[in-house]
Amino acid sequence: MKLYGDFTKDDWIKALNIKEDAIPKSFILHGQWDHEWNLSTWKDILKQEQWIPSWNAIVGEYNVNKVGFANVFGGPIAAAIAHRFAVLGTETFIQTGYFGGLSHEVQYGDILIVTAAEMEDGVSQWYVPNKKPVLANQQLVEEAVKYVDVKLNFTLFARFLFTLLLKKCSFDFSSDDFPLLHHHESLPHDEVSDLKSLW
Template identity: 60%
Template sequence: MKLYGDFTKRDWLKALDIREEQIPGAFVIHGEHEHDHNIKEWTGILKPIQWLPSWNSIVGSYEGNQIGFANVYGGPMAATVVHRFSVMGTSKWIQTGYFGGLSHEVDYGDILIVTAAEMKDGVSDWYLPNQQIVYSDEQLVNAAVRFCEENGYNYKKGTILTTGAIMVETQSMVNDWAEKGHVAVDMETATTLSVASYFGKKAIAILNLSDHLIKGDTFYHEDEERDQMEEETDRRIKELALHLATK
C-alpha cells in the first residue's frame, strides 16, 4: 500500500480517474478565500471547461492551450494542488493573489513580480528542508517584466515573505520583515515556488497589493478609489498570467 508521498504519475492519474492528455501544461494558483467568485470568473475564461479536478479547481482551454486554475487559501491548500499536478506533468506554475506591503516603494496599482520568497509558511521546508529562500523562474520573471513594460502596466520586482499565520501579524513583525529587505508578505508564494522547485517545474508569483501594512493599512480600511485600483490590477494580472501560461 502506497501513501501520498510515494504516489507516482500513474497512481495519481488512477486516483483522480483521468487520462494523461487531460493534464494542463500550465496552472494558475490564486490565493484568496472567496473561491466561488473566482471559480465562476475563470469558468468564463477557460472555455470549454474540460474537467473539474476538485471543488476549488478547473481545467479548460484558452487560445488552444490546456490550462488549470485553482483557488487556494494558505500554503497547505496550494501544496495539495501543486504537488499532485506536478507529479502528473504540469510544468509551469503561476501564483496570483494578494500581498501586504512592506515597502513604501510599492503602491496600490502595482503588479508585484516576485523574484524570491522567504519560507515561513510551514509547508515549504517539507519540500526544501535545507533552504530558507526559494526563487521564481528567471525566464518567467523576465517575460513578466517585458509584458508589463510593453503594455504600460506599473510593476515592481522584489522579494516576499510567506507566512502561515496572518492573524498574528504585528507592527513589530512587519518592521522586522521590511528591515530584511522584503517588499511584501503573503500566504502562498513560497509554498507554490517550493513545491514546483522540488519537482523541477517552473514557477513565478505575480501579486496585487491589498493592504499596505508598512503604512498601517489593513483589509478593513475601506477606500473606494483603492478598491477600484485593486480591481483593475486584478484584471491586468489575469491578462499577464494567461500570457505567461501560453508562452
C-alpha cells in the same frame, strides 16, 4: 498502501480517473477568499473539455491549450494542488491574487517581481529542506523587469502623445500636464528632456 507523497503520475491518473491528454500544461493558483465567484468565472472561461479535479479547482481548454485554475488560500492548500499537478506533468504554475502579500500598501493592479521568498508557509521546507530564503531565477527576474519597464514607458508615452494631441487641438497646454512623465525613473534623463522639448 501508498502515501500521498509517494504517488506517481500513473497513480494520480488512476485516482482522478482521467486520461493523460486531460492534464493541463499550465495552472493558475489564485489566492483570494471569494472562491465561489472565482470558480464560477473560470468555469465560463474554461468551458471546453472541462473537468473538476477537486472542490476548489477546474481544468478546461482556453485557446486550444489545457489550463487549470484553483482558488487557494494558504501554503498547504496551494501545495495540495501544485504537488498533484507537478507530478502529473504540468509545466507552468502561475500565482495570482493577494495571499502572501506582506503589506497593506499593495493594491490590485500593482506588479510585484519577486526576487526571493522566505520559506515560512508551513509547506516549502518539505520540498527544499534547509534552504531559506529561496532565490528566484535571476535571468527570469531581469526579463520580467525589462518587460514591465517597456510596457510602462510605452503607456506613459502613449498618454503623453494623446494628451499633447488634445492640447494642441485646443491650443492650451503646458509641461505641467505631465508630472508622471517628468519623474518616471525608468526613462533616461535625456529621453525625458527630448519629450519635454516637443512643446
